[in-house]
Amino acid sequence: MKTDVPYSQLQDLDRNRRGSSRQTRLLSRCLLPLVSVLLVALAALSFYFLLTLTAAATSSSSSSSSSNPDRSSPIVSGLPEKEQTCSDSCRVVLVESIPVGVEFNSSTAHPSIFQAWMSLMSEARSSVDIASFYWTLTNRDTGTQEPSAVQGETVLQTLRELSGKLKVRIAVNAPQEKQQEDLRLLNDSGADIREVNMKALTSGVLHTKFWIVDGKHIYIGSANMDWRSLTQVKELGAVVYNCSCLAEDLGKIFEAYWFLGASASIPSPWPSSFSTQFNKDTPLQLALNDTPSSIYLSSSPPSFCAAGRTPDLQSILSVMEDAESFIYIAVMNYLPTMEFSKPQRYWGDIDTQLRRLAYERRIKVRLLISCWSNSQPVMFPFLKSLASVHDPKSKLDVQVRLFVVPPNPGPEIKYARVNHNKYMVTDKVAYIGTSNWSGDYFVHTAGSALVVNQTGSQSEDPTVQSQLQAVFERDWESEYSTPLSQNTDLTAYC
Ligand SMILES: *[C@@H]1O[C@H](CO)[C@@H](O)[C@H](O)[C@H]1NC(C)=O
Ligand SMILES: *[C@@H]1O[C@H](CO)[C@@H](O)[C@H](O)[C@H]1NC(C)=O
Ligand SMILES: *[C@@H]1O[C@H](CO)[C@@H](O)[C@H](O)[C@H]1NC(C)=O
Ligand SMILES: *[C@@H]1O[C@H](CO)[C@@H](O)[C@H](O)[C@H]1NC(C)=O
Ligand SMILES: *[C@@H]1O[C@H](CO)[C@@H](O)[C@H](O)[C@H]1NC(C)=O
Numbered sequence: 001m002k003t004d005v006p007y008s009q010l011q012d013l014d015r016n017r018r019g020s021s022r023q024t025r026l027l028s029r030c031l032l033p034l035v036s037v038l039l040v041a042l043a044a045l046s047f048y049f050l051l052t053l054t055a056a057a058t059s060s061s062s063s064s065s066s067s068n069p070d071r072s073s074p075i076v077s078g079l080p081e082k083e084q085t086c087s088d089s090c091r092v093v094l095v096e097s098i099p100v101g102v103e104f105n106s107s108t109a110h111p112s113i114f115q116a117w118m119s120l121m122s123e124a125r126s127s128v129d130i131a132s133f134y135w136t137l138t139n140r141d142t143g144t145q146e147p148s149a150v151q152g153e154t155v156l157q158t159l160r161e162l163s164g165k166l167k168v169r170i171a172v173n174a175p176q177e178k179q180q181e182d183l184r185l186l187n188d189s190g191a192d193i194r195e196v197n198m199k200a201l202t203s204g205v206l207h208t209k210f211w212i213v214d215g216k217h218i219y220i221g222s223a224n225m226d227w228r229s230l231t232q233v234k235e236l237g238a239v240v241y242n243c244s245c246l247a248e249d250l251g252k253i254f255e256a257y258w259f260l261g262a263s264a265s266i267p268s269p270w271p272s273s274f275s276t277q278f279n280k281d282t283p284l285q286l287a288l289n290d291t292p293s294s295i296y297l298s299s300s301p302p303s304f305c306a307a308g309r310t311p312d313l314q315s316i317l318s319v320m321e322d323a324e325s326f327i328y329i330a331v332m333n334y335l336p337t338m339e340f341s342k343p344q345r346y347w348g349d350i351d352t353q354l355r356r357l358a359y360e361r362r363i364k365v366r367l368l369i370s371c372w373s374n375s376q377p378v379m380f381p382f383l384k385s386l387a388s389v390h391d392p393k394s395k396l397d398v399q400v401r402l403f404v405v406p407p408n409p410g411p412e413i414k415y416a417r418v419n420h421n422k423y424m425v426t427d428k429v430a431y432i433g434t435s436n437w438s439g440d441y442f443v444h445t446a447g448s449a450l451v452v453n454q455t456g457s458q459s460e461d462p463t464v465q466s467q468l469q470a471v472f473e474r475d476w477e478s479e480y481s482t483p484l485s486q487n488t489d490l491t492a493y494c
Contacts (some may be wrong), residue, residue: 085284085285085286086243086244086245086246086284086285086286088216088242088243088244088245088246088286088287089242089287089290090240090241090242090243090246090286090287090288090289091240091241091242091243091288091289092238092239092240092241092288092289092452092464093110093111093116093238093239093240093241094110094236094237094238094464094467094468094471095110095111095112095113095115095116095219095221095236095237095238095239096109096110096111096112096113096234096235096236096237096471097112097113097114097223097229097230097231097233097234097235097236098112098234099231099232099233099234099405099408099416099417100148100231100232100408100409101406101408101409102234102405102406102480104474104475104478105478105479106474106477106478108467108470108471108473108474110467110471112230113219113221113223113229113230113235113237114151114154114155114230114231116219116237116239117155117211117219118154118155118158119239120211120213120217120219120239121155121158121159121162121213123213123214123217123241124162124166124213124214125166125214126166126167126214126215127166127167127168127169127212127213127214127215128159128162128166128167128168128169128211128212128213129168129169129170129171129211129212129213129251129254129258130168130169130170130171130210130211130212130225131171131206131208131209131210131211131253131254131257131448132170132171132172132173132206132208132209132224132225133172133173133205133206133207133208133209133224133225134172134173134176134177134180134224134225134226135172135180135182135183135186135225135226136152136180136182136225136226136227137152137153137155137156137182137225137226137227138152138153138156138181138182138227139152139153139227140181142413142414144411144413146227146410146411146413147410148227148230148231148232148408148410149227149231151227151230151231152226152227152228152229152230152231153227155230156182156185156186159186159191160185160186160189160191161189163186163189163190163191164189164190167192168186168190168191168192169191169192169193169194169254169258170183170186170191170192170193170194171194171196171206171254171257171258171261172193172194172195172196172206173195173196173198173205173206173207173446174195174196174197174198174199174206175195175197175199176195182225194257194258194261194262195261196257196260196261196446197260198444198445198446200264201260201265201266202266202301202303202444202445202446203444204301204440204443204444204445204446205445205446206257206445206446207434207435207436207441207445207446207447208253208257208434208446208447208448209221209222209223209224209225209237209434210250210253210254210434210448212247212250212251212254213247215244215247215248215251216241216242216243216244216247217239217240217241217242217243217247218239218240218243218246218247218250219237219238219239220237220238220250220297220432220434220448220449220450221235221236221237221238221422221432221434222235222236222237222332222420222421222422222423222433222434223235223237223420228413228415228416229420232408232413232416232417233405233416233417233418233419233420234403234405234418234419234420234421235420235421236330236421236422236423236432236471237432238432238450238452238464240288240450243286243288245284245286246284246286246295246297249276249278249284249296249297250297250448252273252274252275252276252306253297253299253304253309253448255273255274256270256274256299256304256306257446259274260304266303266304268303269306269307270305270306270307271306272306272307274306275306275307275308275309276297276306276307276308276309277308278295278296278297278308279296279298279308279309279310280296280298280310280314280315280318280451283295283296283451283453284296288452288454288464289459289461290459290461291454291456291457291458291459291461291463292454292456292457293452293453293454293456293457293464294453294456295450295451295452295453296310296315296450296451297309297448297449297450297451298310298311298312298314298315298448298449298451299311299312299446299447299448299449300312300313300435300441300442300443300445300446300447300448301442301443301444301445301446302443304446311442312433312435312441312442312447312448312449313349313350313442315431315449315451316350316424316431316433316449317349317350317353319424319426319428319429319431319451320353320354320357320363320424320426321353321357322426322428322429323357323363323426323427323428324361324363324426324427324428325363325364325427326363326364326365326366326426326427327354327357327363327364327365327366327424327426328366328368328424328425328426328469328472328473328476329365329366329367329368329423329424329437330367330368330403330419330421330422330423330424330471330472330475331367331368331369331370331421331422331423331424331436331437332369332370332418332419332420332421332422332436333369333370333375333376333379333436333437333438334350334367334369334379334382334383334437334438335347335376335378335379335382335437335438335439336348336350336351336382336438336439337378337382337438337439338438338439338440338443339376339436339438339439339440340440341439341440345439347438347439347443349439349442350437351382351386354386354398355386355389355398358389358396358397358398359389359396362395362396362397363397364397365389365397365398365399366398366399366400366401366472366476367383367386367387367398367399367400367401368400368401368402368403368419368421368472368475368476368481369383369400369401369402369403369484370402370403370404370418370419370420370421371402371403371404371490371493371494372404372405372417372418372494373494374415374418375494377490380484380490383400383484384400384484384485384486384488386398386400387399387400387484387485387486388486399483400483400484401476401481401482401483401484402481402482402484402488402490402493402494403419403475403480403481404480404481404482404493404494405417405418405419405480406480419475422434422435422436422437423468423472425465425468425469425472426465427465428453428455428465429451429452429453429454429455429465430451430452430463430464430465430467430468431449431450431451432449432450432451432452432468433447433448433449433450434447434448434449435447435449452464452465
């Protein structure tokens with residue numbers, strides 16, 4: 001490790017840098033003349049009580065969660081819920097990588113992830129923080145002359161130029177299989193790199209993929225820092241511009257990785273600078289594309305979640321629970337097992353939730369799963385089992401389809417041509433994540449997700465939910481997807 005700063009010192013550094021943390025701001029406000037503060041507080045309090053009374057009187061069926069005692073983190077205890085709004089006017093854009101040669105007969109299309117990363121870099125004025133699994137943005141890894149590597153190479157070149165000018169920090173999984181040339185080049189250009197030894201910390205990997213630019217723009221999604229992720233692998237993510245409240249919260253997840261890049265153990269509990277007030281129960285309220293929205297970030301593994309953070313699995317289960325008519329899931333891998341544990345372990349949390357909701361609440365469940373040469377064979381019997389929960393007479397409606405990306409029109413490229421998406425959309429909300437769906441990813445592996453709730457939208461403009469639903473339906477109906485039934489002969493597909 002490059003840095004060997006003791007834990008307490010790191011905390012101090014952290015505090016100094018984030019001098020404008022919420023607590024500090026609150027504290028400095030309290031230093032205003034005491035009398036006026038007291039007066040304002042008294043007025044606000046009586047107004048708040050008045051409001052609460054009126055609300056209680058007018059609606060007898062007020063939300064049950066508002067009486068939940070543990071809904072606010074220590075930071076905000078005592079503050080009314082309204083404090084959690086954000087005055088930023090944020091803009092969200094879904095972004096996708098569509099592999100070369102893949103064409104949809106559909107008008108549903110989004111800007112590319114390549115465009116998103118280039119636009120984020122062109123916006124950058126002070127800092128770029130990237131959380132990443134591994135780096136191979138140039139075609140040197142295959143030793144071929146693949147024209148579709150140009151985008152990745154352009155991203156690397158641009159990031160190197162920025163590394164000389166701004167504060168560029170990269171958190172990356174360790175140990176790495178081989179020396180990563182891209183990271184050496186970035187380091188030489190001035191980027192600050194920390195390797196997070198996940199194997200030692202949790203026996204998992206750092207699988208997260210997100211960017212934070214200038215503390216106000218973010219990207220999160222399935223794409224790795226791999227040239228294939230821009231042109232040869234199907235990916236989905238979201239960019240949110242001009243959204244410092246959300247970026248600040250994602251920054252806390254980044255700071256946790258950054259801290260662990262210089263630490264041999266995971267703090268327990270995490271210092272309060274890592275805790276959040278935004279979670280599934282008290283999401284951040286803000287205007288997203290001029291639409292009132294509530295939004296939060298979840299994180300895994302649970303040991304990386306500071307106070308207030310919703311663990312990724314709880315986020316997935318609660319998004320499912322909240323659905324009223326459908327749950328659409330597009331993930332690369334879906335396994336009700338711990339994929340990498342020895343001895344083998346069954347892990348049914350997500351699978352059970354889907355079967356339960358299909359049965360108890362007649363929710364329509366659709367899973368679009370990837371099928372390629374590296375798919376784990378054991379995934380398919382479990383998927384067939386889930387797909388058999390289908391019987392119109394009993395109103396059971398689970399269906400599974402396999403998505404196959406056809407081969408590259410040019411020479412064969414290893415570890416490419418797969419649908420790497422990791423999202424879920426229900427009739428209510430959009431969930432955009434970075435994890436494969438098997439036990440390991442929620443227990444040992446670092447991942448994160450963005451949950452967007454615009455159910456209150458009155459706008460004519462499409463919500464993130466409706467856009468993601470259209471992406472799912474486009475892919476589900478496309479020529480690249482095949483229904484999985486008991487007789488499906490997989491060798492014919494993948
Ligand atoms: C594309 O979709 C339209 C309308 O859904 C359909 O009429 C047309 O036949 C489709 N074309 C191809 C090439 O599948
Ligand atoms: C990064 O560069 C510094 C010099 O600026 C060097 O000391 C360090 O060993 C380099 N680290 C890596 C991982 O290449
Ligand atoms: C951010 O907001 C500013 C001010 O409204 C605007 O000029 C700028 O274009 C926005 N940036 C992006 C990337 O949308
Ligand atoms: C979305 O927001 C609505 C209205 O505020 C709320 O009832 C619902 O529980 C939220 N759903 C999720 C998954 O957060
Ligand atoms: C997801 O799972 C596959 C298969 O186990 C694995 O190769 C891949 O690294 C995982 N992570 C990513 C990058 O999606």
